[in-house]
Amino acid sequence: MITITDVANLAGVSKATVSRVLNNSGYVNEDTRKRVEQIVKENHYVPSASAIKLSKQESTAIGVVVPEIDNLFYGDVLHGITEIADQHDLSLVFFDTQNKAEKEVRALHTLSQQRVRGLILAPAVDYSLSSLGRELRKQLKALDIPVVIVDRDSENMHWDGVFYESYQSSYRAAQILHKAGHTRLGIITGDLALKIGRDRLQGFRQGVLDNGLELRDEDIFEGDFLEERAYELSKKMFLSGDWPTAVYTCNNRTSLGFLKAARECKIRIGKDIAVIGNDRIAMIDQLGIPFSCVYRDNIEMGRMALKMLLERIENPTRPRNICMIPYQVHLCGTEKLNP
Amino acid sequence: MITITDVANLAGVSKATVSRVLNNSGYVNEDTRKRVEQIVKENHYVPSASAIKLSKQESTAIGVVVPEIDNLFYGDVLHGITEIADQHDLSLVFFDTQNKAEKEVRALHTLSQQRVRGLILAPAVDYSLSSLGRELRKQLKALDIPVVIVDRDSENMHWDGVFYESYQSSYRAAQILHKAGHTRLGIITGDLALKIGRDRLQGFRQGVLDNGLELRDEDIFEGDFLEERAYELSKKMFLSGDWPTAVYTCNNRTSLGFLKAARECKIRIGKDIAVIGNDRIAMIDQLGIPFSCVYRDNIEMGRMALKMLLERIENPTRPRNICMIPYQVHLCGTEKLNP
DNA sequence: AAAAGATATGGAAACGGTTACACCACCATG
DNA sequence: CATGGTGGTGTAACCGTTTCCATATCTTTT
Incomplete structure (x- = not known):
């Protein structure tokens, strides 16, 4: 060389x-x-980038840590991040933790070696609940570099963040179902060990209450944001022979699991039961399923995250900054047809 | 610090x-x-990783360049790559070229600065067809580091590669449609400026011929691997009132575009027309659409790519190595029902 | 004509590590 | 008692850049 x-x-x-x-x-x-x-x-x-970095004592790389890149949501986010990174001639050091806290530990350590300028992080676990989570929080604090958390918030975080209106969108979902004439609502929750999981449940519950409806305990199905569990829960629900007139599925994978179960049980979506999801599902309308949803602009979340990180790098002492990505609504056949 | x-x-x-x-x-x-x-x-x-790199004269990073990370296929590939990277304590420097050759130029340049140990690359354009493509090939050659090409091959490449049996899977698709009783077949191709696009067309065509059928010129619709164009082409086809009994859609997005058009034109998949795609589509069976496909293990492609790269790094002079990921078949309602 | 500035270049230290080598102490061996 | 290993440590060169400082030449100003 x-x-x-x-x-x-x-x-x-x-x-x-x-x-x-x-x-x-x-x-x-x-x-x-x-x-x-x-x-x-x-x-x-x-x-040589290394030599330059060593000599100038400043790096041009930023770290990106996501929990599951084979989820289209994070693909979109990464797309948004690269868009901005490109404009600023930054390179990305990428890690996929596969939702495992241990992998996040290693990722943070490697990033610390790399002396990245900043870090965009979607944590694998809640930073408040488990001891491992609290361990991670300490490690991240010790890293002492600019950080933007994306999507997955925890309680009492002091880093900048780009989050989704989990509570508000879920509240709205309940409202929509109420307006559509439903009276008995159900929910397949996400992982309640994550704040976004709890927020969506609470938002929905509050929405149900504020619209004068009730959310029975037996209509709350505790899922984990993955297809498999949502499928099992839905199946159990359908087999019980007694179910709500409409359910709220808390993310894309949950929706898919639910739809699979409905199909297997010959339950007609939009007739026998209505559904509103969080997150869009590719082309589902074109496939003829009446599927409403609340959702967000994923790519924009990525763009925002890096923009905020750059601002933080620019001005490390400015007060904490949070960006809430607004929810949007997509309606399709949620009205109650068989009252 | x-x-x-x-x-x-x-x-x-x-x-x-x-x-x-x-x-x-x-x-x-x-x-x-x-x-x-x-x-x-x-x-x-x-x-400091930089200081170590400088002093030891060896890096622990490898570059990953993909054309569109907001396509689940590349999300899966990246998942596979990170799995292996993790085992070997390698960090990944990531680039998304958004299918733009200029961005690939910049990515390669940055990677060269970073002195990465090797590179996994899914090119934005064919390296043989355009002058920009040939320019890129030269640049990559000049880089002179271990390289593994993934998914998107070009003619006369001399780098290692992990590819999909585009030709064979498409040949098989034709065979399947023939066995199912179809006589007039159609195809919505991918981007013919990419080798995988041409291979799929040629494989299908040969399959059609070898099964004693014909592939009329007017039943070949030239697409680009994206939804929008597939949608337009399909719509035109349906509006013409005269179409094949079965069509082959060359990738996931093409399939979605086709399905959207069919729905809008009230064409019943499996009755009025049959379809076989390349790539799976999430949960489509559960949604009740009879959709057959040939497909591959995406994550395994990622794993293979990095494994091969490591072998190449180990032994830079060994002969060129190619890994063909086999196609698999998923059948669902492709039989001709209305002969 | 001297001083001051602009232009152009090189020498050398610094960045944060690794490593070849020298050195010393200690102990066992013949 | 010289010899030679083994254990333990420090010195200094080196990796590939940047950058401060010194130096030199050429212009311009006073």
Whole structure:
């Protein structure tokens, strides 16, 4: 690998001069500049990022840690992040923790070695509930770099964050079902060990109450944001022979599990039961299923996260900043047809 | 930020000794080791990856470049890659080129600065067809690091690669439709500027011929692997009033576009027309659409890619290595019902 | 003509690690 | 008692950059 010294020797100048040419700093004679640039080009010289980082004491990388990249939501978020990273010539060091706290520990450690400028993080676990979570919080604090939390909040966080209106969107879901004429509502919750899981349950419950309806204990099905469990719960519900007129499914995977169960039990969505989900599902309308949902702009969440991180890097002492991504509504066949 | 020198001073030893403790190399007195480790822990000392890289002249990062991370396929691939990366303590430098060759140019340049150990790449464009593609090929060659191409092959590539049996799976798709009793077949192709697009067309065409059927020119619809175009083409087809008894849709997005058009035109899948796709679509069976497909294990493609890259790094001179991920078949209601 | 500025360049230290080498102490061996 | 290993540690060079400072030449100003 050719180095700056090689270039300097070939051009018959000193390293300092080559560096000045490369960085467009200080005075350089036009002829010298040309000559150096020529040599650089001919020899495909590319300066070493490590050496630069070491010398300048500043990095151009930022860390991105997500819990499951094979979930389209995080794919979208990453898309948004890369969009902005590109504009600012930042490179991304990526980690997928697969929802495992241990992997997050390792990721944070590696990022600390890398001296990244900042970190965008969607934690694998709640930072308040488990001892492992609290351990992680300490580790992150010790890292002492700019951090933006994305999507998964915990109680008493002091980092910047980009979050989704989990509570409000769920509240609205209840309202929508009420307006559509439903009286007995149900919910398949997400993982209640995560704040977003609890928020969605609480928002929905409050929405139910505020609309003069009731949410029976037996109509609350405790899921985990994954298909499998939602499928099992829904199946159990349908087999019991007694179910709400409409249910709220708390994320995309939960919705899919629910729909699968409904199909297997020959329950007609929109006729035998209505559903409103959180998160969109690809093309579901075109497939002819009446599926309403509340949802958000995932890519924008990614963009926001990096923008906020850059602002934080710019100004490390400014007060904590939170961005709530608003929910949107998509309606399709939620009205109660068989009152 | 605390450095190795600080640790050395605090422990009353030299940098060399601290380094020995850290790397578990050479002789270190047990008491000294304890003392150093204590100081390291107390002060949260983490060695700088840049300094190590510079000094050892070897990196522990590998580059990953994909064309669209908000496509579940690449999410899965990235999942597979991280799985293996984790086992080998490698960190990933990630780029999304958004199918733009210019972004790939920049990504390659940045990766070259970073001195990554190797690169996993799904190119944005064909490396043989356009001048931009050939430019990229040259740039990649100049990079002169271990490379594994994933999914998107081009003609005359000399890098290792993990590819999908595009030709064979498409050939099989034709065979399946023939066995199911169809006689007039159609295809909505992918982007023919990509080799995988051409391979799928050719495989299907050969399959049609070898089964004694014909593939009329007017039944070949030239798409681009995206929903929108597939939707338009399908709509045009249905509006023409004259269409094949079965069509082959070349990837997940193409299938969705097709299904959307069918629904809008009130064409009943499985009755008025049959379809076989490439790539699975989440839960489509549970939604009650008779949709057959040929598909592959995406995550395994990611795993394979990194494994092959590691082998290449291990042994840079070994002959070119190609891994073909086999296709699998999923059948659902493709039989011709209305002969 | 001297002083002051602008232009152009090189030398050398610094960044934070690793490592070859030298050195010393200790002990066993012939 | 010289010899030679083993254990333990420090010194200094080195990795590839940037940057401060010194120096030199050429212009311009006073």
